[in-house]
Amino acid sequence: MRALLFALPFTLLPLAVAQAQTHEHEHEHEHGSLGAHEHGVARLSAALDGKMLELELASPAMNLVGFEHAASSDADKHKVAVTRAQLEKPLELFAIPAEAGCKVVSQELESPLFEEAEHHHEHAGDHEHEHSDIHTHYQLECSSPDKLQALDLAPLFKQFPATEKVQVQLIGPNGQQGAELTAANASLDF
Structure with missing residues (x-):
């Protein structure tokens, strides 16, 4: 299943290229290239295969936390903790209907902001150029x-209003599709 999810971006690459817009800048993450880093825009890959639903969300920290620098103040640390807690509830975040009987089998959350600010002092002068x-x-x-009729991102847009649009790539029972969802158009049928 994970291989299917990783293959999704390559399968839908022509669609992504057709819908691509000018990005603000490129960003290299410690785990490799992420591609476009555009504030207000997130990417979601979703795959429903039998009883397994996989969701992979990638977003600039600015969209979710409101900043990208290492959390040094108590207010920043609190905001990071609240955001992480919200992201740890995918059933709510993606409005997964209870009648689908979904349970979280595994979840991974990665961000330099979730780690200890070990490099904070090292890069103190660089914060305006960092992108998390x-x-x-x-x-x-x-x-x-079969009760999963649509992918509904309304709760995500409500909890993270700085996220203006989500570029979705979806593989489901009806094949592959891609869409750009917004708060006004937050749902995509499986």
Whole structure:
């Protein structure tokens, strides 16, 4: 399943290229290149295969936390903790219907902001040039996957209003599709 999720961006690459807009800048993450880093824009890959639903969200930290620098003040640390707690609830974040019987099998949240600020002093003068991203990966097992009719991002847009649009790539029972969702158009049928 994970291989399917990783193959998704390459399968839908022509669609992504067609919908690509000018990005502000490129960003290198410690785990490799992330590609476009555009404030207000996030990317979501979703794959429903049998009873397994995988969701992978990538977003500039600015969209979710409101800043990208190392959290040094108590207010910043609190904001990071609240954001992480919200991201640890994918069933709520993606409005997964209870009747689908989905449970979280695994989840990973990655961001320099979630780690200890060990490099904070080292790079103190560089903060205006740093760009942090947040990556999440969720694997859900659903007892009634037929009850998953749509991917609804309304709660994500509500909790993180700085996220203006999400570029979605989806593989589901009806094949592959891509869309750009906004708060006004926050749903995509499986």
